[in-house]
C-alpha cells in the first residue's frame with residue numbers, strides 16, 4: 001500500500017479504537033453512578049469486574065500508538081493525533097478506576113441501612129456524565145468550542161463537591177451513627193469530582209489534537 | 222536571531238523559466254536552516270543563489286535582493302571568488318579530487334595564494350579535526366582520497382570546504398548517498414559546525430531536517446510557503462500545504 005494511504009488507514013483505526021475505549025469508559029461511569037444512586041450492588045459488581053477490559057484496551061492502544069510512532073514517524077496533525085490519543089487513553093483509564101472506586105462504595109453501602117443522599121449528589125453525577133459524553137463528542141467532531149466548555153463546567157463540579165462535603169459533615173456532627181456511611185458519601189462525591197477533573201484533561205487533549213495548542217492546566221481555547 | 226543572510230523578494234530565472242518567485246527568507250547566524258519540499262521546487266536553485274553558483278549556468282538571472290551581512294551578493298562589484306570563499310558548498314555526491322587527502326584539503330588555501338607550508342599544514346589538520354575526520358586519516362594523509370569510504374569522502378569534502386574558513390556552509394542533500402551510520406556522523410558534525418558558522422542544508426528527509434535544523438523552510442513550486450522554528454513547523458504548521466507535505470499527502 002502507498003505510504004500515505006497506509007498512514008490514513010492506521011489513523012482511522014486509531015480513532016476507532018479510542019472511541020471503543022471511550023464507549024467502555026462511559027458505560028462504566030454511567031453504570032457506577034446508576035448503581036450508586038439506587039444502591040444496586042449487582043450493577044456495581046459488574047463495573048468492578050468490567051474494569052479489566054478497559055485496562056486491556058488501554059494497553060492495546062499504547063502498543064498501537066507506539067508502533068505508529070516508530071513505523072510512520074508522523075508529523076504535524078498525525079503526530080498530534082497520536083500524542084493526544086495517548087493522553088486521552090491514560091485519562092479514560094483513570095476515569096474507569098474512579099468508576100470502580102465508586103462501585104466499591106456502593107457495594108459497601110448496600111450492606112448498611114440506606115442513608116438519604118444529598119440532592120446535590122445527583123447534580124454532581126449528571127455534570128460528570130455530561131462532561132464525559134461531551135468530551136467524547138468533541139473528540140469525534142474535533143469541536144474545540146465544545147471542548148473548552150467542558151473545562152468551564154469543572155468549576156461547578158468542584159463547587160458541588162464542596163457543598164456535599166460540608167452538608168455531610170454537618171449531618172455527621174448532628175448524628176454520629178451515620179458517620180461511617182457519611183464518610184463513604186464524601187468519598188463517593190470525591191470520586192465523581194475527580195472524574196470531572198479527568199474530563200477536563202480529555203477536553204485539553206482534544207484542543208491539542210485540533211489546534212496544537214498546549215493548554216494543559218489552563219484549559220482555555 | 223542575528224541575520225546572516227537575508228533574501229527579499231528574490232526571483233530566479235533559467236532563461237524564461239521562473240524557478241524561484243518572491244523568496245523572502247532570513248537565515249540566522251550560527252543556526253542551521255533546512256530547506257525542504259518536493260523535488261523540483263527550487264531548493265538547490267535557492268542554495269546556489271547564495272554563493273552565485275548559478276552564474277555558471279548560461280541564461281540565468283536573479284532579481285530582488287540577497288544580502289550577506291547586509292551587503293548585496295548580486296551587486297556588480299562583488300568579487301565572486303571572495304564570495305565563494307565566504308560561502309562554501311558541499312554536494313550530494315562526495316566529490317573529492319583524485320589527489321591525496323592532504324592535497325584535497327590544502328587546495329582551497331593554496332588557491333587563495335597561501336604559500337606558507339606550516340600554515341597550510343595547520344589549516345589541513347584544523348579542518349580535518351573540524352570535520353571529525355582527523356583521527357581516521359592522520360596516518361594516511363598522503364594516500365589517495367579515493368580510498369576513503371563514502372562517508373569519509375563526504376567529511377573530507379566538508380574539511381575541504383572548511384579549509385578556507387567560510388562563514389556560511391551550504392549543503393545540498395549531503396547525506397543522501399550515505400548509510401545511516403555515516404549519515405549520523407554528518408548530522409553530529411553539523412551540530413558542532415554551527416557553533417562556528419551558519420549552515421543552510423537541503424534535505425529530502427524530513428526526519429533529518431527535524432534532527433539537525435533550528436529553522437525549516439518549506440518550498441513548493443518555486444515559492445517559499447512557510448518558514449518557522451523547526452519544532453513548530455513539524456508539530457503545528459500554519460499552512461495547509463505544509464501540513465499536507467510533511468504528513469506525506471503529496472510529493
Ligand SMILES: Nc1ncnc2c1ncn2[C@@H]1O[C@H](COP(=O)(O)OP(=O)(O)O)[C@@H](O)[C@H]1O
Nearest residue numbers: 235240258259260261262263264265266267278
Ligand atoms: N540548469 C537548469 N536549467 C534549467 N532549469 C533548471 C536547471 N536546474 C534546475 N532547473 C529547474 O528549476 C526547478 C528547480 O530545480 P531545483 O532547484 O534543482 O529543485 P530542487 O533542488 O528543489 O529539487 C526545476 O523545475 C528544475 O527543472
Ligand SMILES: [Mg+2]
Nearest residue numbers: 264265266423
Ligand atoms: Mg536539489
